[in-house]
Amino acid sequence: MNSTVMPQExxxxxxxxKRWVIRGAMFAIGRAWQALYRFDRDLQQEIAEWPARYKVMxxxxxxxxxxxxxxDAYGQLCYAGQRYSEDEVNLIIFFKNVESGFxxxxxxxxxVQAYTEHRISIKxxxxxxxxxxxxxxxxxxxxxxxxxxxxxxxxxxxxxxxKKHAYRLWTVIVGIPFGV
Numbered sequence: 001m002n003s004t005v006m007p008q009e010x011x012x013x014x015x016x017x018k019r020w021v022i023r024g025a026m027f028a029i030g031r032a033w034q035a036l037y038r039f040d041r042d043l044q045q046e047i048a049e050w051p052a053r054y055k056v057m058x059x060x061x062x063x064x065x066x067x068x069x070x071x072d073a074y075g076q077l078c079y080a081g082q083r084y085s086e087d088e089v090n091l092i093i094f095f096k097n098v099e100s101g102f103x104x105x106x107x108x109x110x111x112v113q114a115y116t117e118h119r120i121s122i123k124x125x126x127x128x129x130x131x132x133x134x135x136x137x138x139x140x141x142x143x144x145x146x147x148x149x150x151x152x153x154x155x156x157x158x159x160x161x162x163k164k165h166a167y168r169l170w171t172v173i174v175g176i177p178f179g180v
Contacts, residue, residue: 015098018098018099018101018102019060019064019065019098021102021105021106022060022064022065022098022101022102022105023065025105025106026058026065026066026067026105027067027079027081027176028176029105029136029139029140029143030067030069030079030081031079031175031176031177031179032139032142032143032171032172032175032176033069033077033079033135033136033139034069034077034078034079034175034179035170035171035174035175035176035179035180036138036139036142036167036171036175037076037077038180039167039170040138040142040167042138042157043135043138043139046131046134046135046138047071047077047131047135048075049128049131050071050128050131051071052071052072052073052075053070053071053072053073054070054071054090054091054128055068055069055070055071055080055084055088055089055090055091056068056069056070056089056090056091056092056093056128056132057084057086057089057091057092057093058092058093058095059086059092059093059094059095060094060095060097060098060100060101061094061095061096061097062097064095064098064101065101066082067079067080067081067082068080068081068082068083068084068089070084079179089124090124090125090128091122091123091124091125091128091129091132092122092123092124093120093121093122093129093132094120094121094122094123095114095119095120096118096119096120096121097119100114100119100120103119104119104120107140107144107148107149107151107152108151109151109152110137110140110151110152110153110154111133111136111137111152112133112154115133137152137153137154137155137156137157138157140152140153141153141156141157141159141164142159142164142167142168142171143168143171143172
């Protein structure tokens, strides 16, 4: 009667609702980033430093959703969706689990807080990752009202209120749905 009991491997829950929310938020923020790039000078200056064909991936581990932003050969920022694999991108920002991705993509925490709490890790050039963080701050300042943005953006850029509201309206009505 000397039987050994093999420990059973515990599988994490798949959390399909949270993955779905993250995937939708990745789409919305990616399209908003692309749309705002056409108009905002600060965003254009920040991304002007990136080399042509530079690709940034945001990925939730393990086996979570991901999205890619690309600066194309013409210098335009494009939402590339899931067109590229990890081997084809220059910079990857990994969210360590679904919970961390959910907190960040539902604007409960910002990039800076996620990084300081070790919820994200970065593979690639740190110089460009800082540029990505600054440009995301600009996008989130346009997208979110001040009550939400204060949780995600450490130092929001100074944007005149009329410009902020006009770009926010245009981004939500035209930029995100049509990718313009």
